Amino acid sequence: MWSIVRACLIAGLVAFNGDTLSAASPSAAPPSAAPEWRFSAVDVLVDPLGRDLAAYQIEVDAESDDLQIVGVEGGEHASFREPPYYDAAALGGGRIIIAAFSTSEQLPDVRSRVATLHVRWRAEAPLSKLHVDVQAAATTDGSPIKIAVELVAAHGGSR
């Protein structure tokens, strides 16, 4: 029960500070205790390299037991503001596939945030553990395009 309360308090601090990776104070834990679980947000940025981004499918894999993906939200561009498709069974694990498409005529053709992942982690900051694999991407007519994907700590957090 206490762990849930503590998690909520940490999440509140995250929202209040806007600095996800420094939200939880390491000094709160006894020096000899196991690393505390912390919460953070990771933005998924996609650069379609000048093409209109109409669809993408990306796998994110932590390859670590010290990181769990616990939530997914949509991006900043109107065409990708809704949360992407993902498997709810992936939540709580370290691997997830997110995918979205838009039939809108207004599509991003520059680097933009298409989703945000909420992660629970310990020991190391999350970005050092996450690996990205582009599984598919397409432009307006459905033809495949190359994209560049980058994960960054949300709200200016550090690696």
Added chain:
Amino acid sequence: MDEHLDSIALDELRRGEGSAAAREHLDSCEPCRAEADSLAGIVQALRDDDDQGRPVVPPEIDRQVLEVARRRAASIRAHGVIHRHRWLRPAVGMAIAAGALLSMRLSFDALPSPGSRAEKASGVAVTAQQTDLDGDGRVTILDAFALARQPASPSSEIEDERKRSVARIADLAVSVERGA
């Protein structure tokens, strides 16, 4: 443009879209023009409704779909993978161009519901064939996108079915059990 146009490009040209290069290729390529004419005929045939407003799938299309399914299943059994063949184009074109109309005949109802592990486990072989609309051997969000891009049907029933099919394909694409 040296390569023949695929079904998606042909359908775009049919709708007055597509690139100038694709149009130029179509004008100079007899096989592609034949496929374009065939596609246009299929689309026109599928626009005819029965007396209850339901789409009528011509027997010839039913026959072709079954034939394609048989040959594709045989190919998968023989090679263990899904190959993209030129002879598949008419069928893929039908599935894409006719969109939700054909989805009803292709029994998208047989697709597993999101979250149903037992159904996913038993239905992968079937759904891989039914949902790989772009014929790349994988089920990805691009297959859902291909279906979603098709012109809307005037029938709300068909549109609802299409939306459900799009969502099911997308759910399959992101399944962490199955992968892409």
